Amino acid sequence: GYNRLNRMNQAAKYFLLQTVENGTWVGMVHFDSTANIKSKLIQIISTNERNTLLNSLPTAASGGTSVCAGIKAAFQIIRKRYSQLDGSEIVLLTDGEDNSAKNCLDKVRESGAIIHFIALGPSADPAVTEMSDVTGGKHLFVSDEVQNNGLIDAFGTLASGNADISQKSIEIESKGLTLNNNHWMNGTVIIDSTVGKDTFFLITWVTQQPIISLLDPNGTPMNISTVDAASKMAYFSIPGTAKVGVWTYSLQAKADSETLTITVNSRAANSSVAPITVNAKMNKDTNSFPSPMIVYAEILQGYIPILGANVTAFIESSSGKTEVLELFDNGAGADTFKDDGVYSRYFTAYSENGRYSLKVRAHAGANTAARNLRHPPNRAVYIPGWVVDGKIEGNPPRPEINKDTQTNLESFTRTAIGSAFVVSNISTFPLPDLYPPSQITDLEATPDGDMINLTWTAPGDNFDVGKVKQYIIRISGSILDLRDKFDDALQVNTTDLLPNEANSKETFTFKPGNISERNATHTFIAIRSVDNSNLRSKVSNIAQVALFIPQGDPDEIHPNPNPGISISSLVLLVVGCVVLVSIILSVTIYILNKKKNPNRPRTAF
Template structure:
């Protein structure tokens, strides 16, 4: 839905909404999408809420996220999304989305415009490589712009559901969502991990626990996750879906040298021990700084040099 902007020279904020498909057969989950934009630029920081209603008036309210995790594919692209699993019988469901910004919290993502142009680092002329000027970097404070407060309501049409039990009385069939943004890095002799928490049911609630495994072989995690080295996560308590998780561990003692690679992946465990898909595989590479000579060793070398010079002086004095 579009409403007139307060300033005639300013483009209005537009909100559109739709479901991932027009029909669903239980227990397949669906995804709610809402795009908030001004012109061709995505609007970030909006409060976006989806209201899904059955024919008999039963409503489900979902807060949509633009965090690049769970149902949301790309972070900060102005497309807010969330899984929908709370089916309440068969029939037709309607979708309505409310997007709003208060207290100047929303902003425009100006990086979108920069990314539309293809940057070519150089070209070949008469057999020689000629480099173009470096691509200009956009500073963080220049990458976003403030936007006026707004409130928009948009209809996302309707969709039909079949095979769902009545009154929402269904067994646990949905596992935690797949973690897609796992990151890893070395800090001293520990590996630090960070990721967005999934839910107990896809992206809702919080998982019961995590399984973290590591290997020096990428294919082991990709093809045989259950047999990779298990990391102790007894002290790791999952947070609510959408929260940022942080965890660190010390790799098992082994022959390690500069450039040693460790691959890490995670699974989340939810209701009825349902397990998520294996996460994206993160890489942590260990860089060992060169050791500087210790002070005692340096002192010994200086003493040896001093003795050699003294010996030379004695020899010269004899002659």
Template structure:
């Protein structure tokens, strides 16, 4: 593993110089065989205070690893303050504890005082109990793989908890790794939306900053910072006042050195009363127990204030201990891990073939919206449909980034890639969209699902019907089948199928459901169940002379009753499923 000290020093300098708010008390402790107080608790009131703290960061690591000694030194220094309750320790290490005092000896006194500990495990050798230290004290645990090329997770992990704990909340817009040769130009962009813009900062974290040019352009405005030999680990541009809404272009170049560093962009709400657009990662479990049938859900909530944001693009970047990285898309489409359409909860499953090793994972979630909308409640007029209680309103473009707490993979084994045990996702969007009186046909629609849940393409569909609801629900494989000749579309696209029910009987109700099948004959769970009622009871009609009406006409008249049944069935299933989705919290986890 490469030496992380320089990288960690750069990232911590970033936190000290631009993230920690004024009036904060900050101290610095390092540890090896013993704890070393490098900087006493210092109240940040000026740029000089920040520079002094940054200059006190350690530059070498020698000796053993006594995490307990480091925590004890932190504890004693915190006691010099009048009130330590709610104080925060950020513990970062690449080592495994091998010297006393051990953490178990020190933690009780810290928890008794209400001290929160955030932890960062750096590399595969970092102590496995870091996560538990955070859990016991109410903190968050993060992971940085020093083996991953071009990762931003070190800067992400050090910034994330401080943005949440700050009284003046910081909204992270974007982080990206920048690699560029001398005299070349690196370009990227970011967006300021209508909920943020105050104290907007674009910063570069890297080792050498002399002659580095950081330029931001927006409309007719240009902001530039050129690094000097005296700049320490980070240079930044702060846009004065309230940044204007819109797109900003970022240009990075150097005339003397190659550049390899992390660009991070963040801002603050326009006002404390502003309904801020935010993304929160909702981890459900801290561990992934690996198996061939693994289905590990990942959720991210995208909200503007309390309003769910729909039609956003949400992606998770996942890095492991051996340096592997993969991306996966989270969707709000009621397919796969996502159980409710357009509720602002974006979901995906991490599948067995996406993992490659045991150990910790770092998960960064990126959310962007260029045609996004918010779901707002409206007053429903008498006689309108229940679905009219809500409507979507367009919002402007936005960008957000958030980091999940670490997740650990256990019991990983290399599996035969030809073994496929993952079925397609259950279909939760089946609905009756049309009934034809002329030829007694029915049209049903649903959103296509994938081969492996919501990934890839399914191979076929299995449509079943019965006049007994319970039989269809519990034993669909032995109910009547309807031949389907359609080829499944891409997940999320709308499927439409027209059919007739053979030997249809009047005064009967038929229940219909669909399952998707993949190329290994894995069959997805049953969809939501819809129903069709065929009636000729004159009670349902205004005209008493209806005895001679055709079945097709009766079916057409009964569609109102059918819609009511469909709504009831779909609502019941949706509400039951919905309970499985974690609540959105006010902080990223």
């Protein structure tokens, strides 16, 4: 069902035509209950070799799945070219269960080969996942939701680990849509100046070829390079380096309930200029409910972090249900460091047990993304101060990002695929709220006359998703008491403070009351947030404000009835001492000279 064979051929053709780098050796094995070698290793030099491999793709699928037979055949054709398997990479695609896969796990582990596993549909055997784990390969999951373009995305992310970044295929765009007859799928694709070589536009359909239009940034129509009616795909291969700017496409469906997809990829325009790249991942590959997970997307140009991009994660379950999360680089919630190019978010919206896939889309408009060129960000954890013998020793304020050290970037778009992850122990019964608001980590306080201004990033009802019910703000003259006995500290009236959605900027101004600690030199402030289920967050980082102590007239504070020696008298005394010392020194020098030369003749004029 789901026309998996045709989808597999579409993705494999995309992989062979565009993803595999020149110079790579590629072979092909088909397997069901047995394995058949369809092509020995061929070095990709031109389109001739690519076309030879395309002709080896399967045209029919039969029953049975023997993963071990397929891997054994793959090892066989590699050994005909190389004496060792170390470092060779095998892409294993299967949609069936195979209880015997575990029987060859030890041989796979000992081989030194890297196994990349693509699980097509929910029935692919979990034992094969372990093969990719133990060999350092990628584990990717693809659902049967065609409009999510998962199979093409999975093959597109399998660039060789040994290839130079300037040679790797970079996915610019990946979208899909189900349309009714004569409806349009319109959009734009941004080709920025860091990419453009070997640019490739791929369009697929399920029923009938749509009307396809592609315009370059100057509005010039592009001619379709190839239409593969049998595989239900067409593509544009842009010669040379594609023009920088906004490319516009229009796809008109010619059948009812038609599903169309478009995929765009390219390579670095210049080998000496690093392209902008996106890497997506989860914080772990397996998880047991209700433990939360974290989504990460790192955007770099070479080693330089890209700031200010709009980043969205799409997490799809085995049944095709998709959760959409906006990721942030704000140093709050799941994001550890602000402005380091790593965008993060908690994920807790588990819908079922099994595999989940991760896809990330990044976009930046003109003047919205910046890169730090001269001063790379310091990733050390900022510590506001420390305690020595019960006294606070403070550090300088956290340094802000200097806008003068950033360069505004042009617009760009990128799509990246992360490895699949597996979730277990999800209950089928309704459960109470299990997730509190995330800890506030960026609380800052500044004095304003007799008032204190607070700013922080809003947490959510479930970690950093949703909106909390209220904030509890407390102050103290002792940082230790506030940290260890938060509930006993003086509470600030927050009746007028209405929480905003998670990841919004919160501000609050209040007049501090009298704190009970004597001899306190600072007011320390901390926050806890409370959600609708009355779950409380951890105590925030502690902000501080120096207390203002008025200085009175010194004579009134310390009256002195006996003024004693005046300043003028003290000055005269010091001058007199200096003169006396000078006289004594001169006399001493004169006596020493007389003793040295008692008989020295004297000359007069």
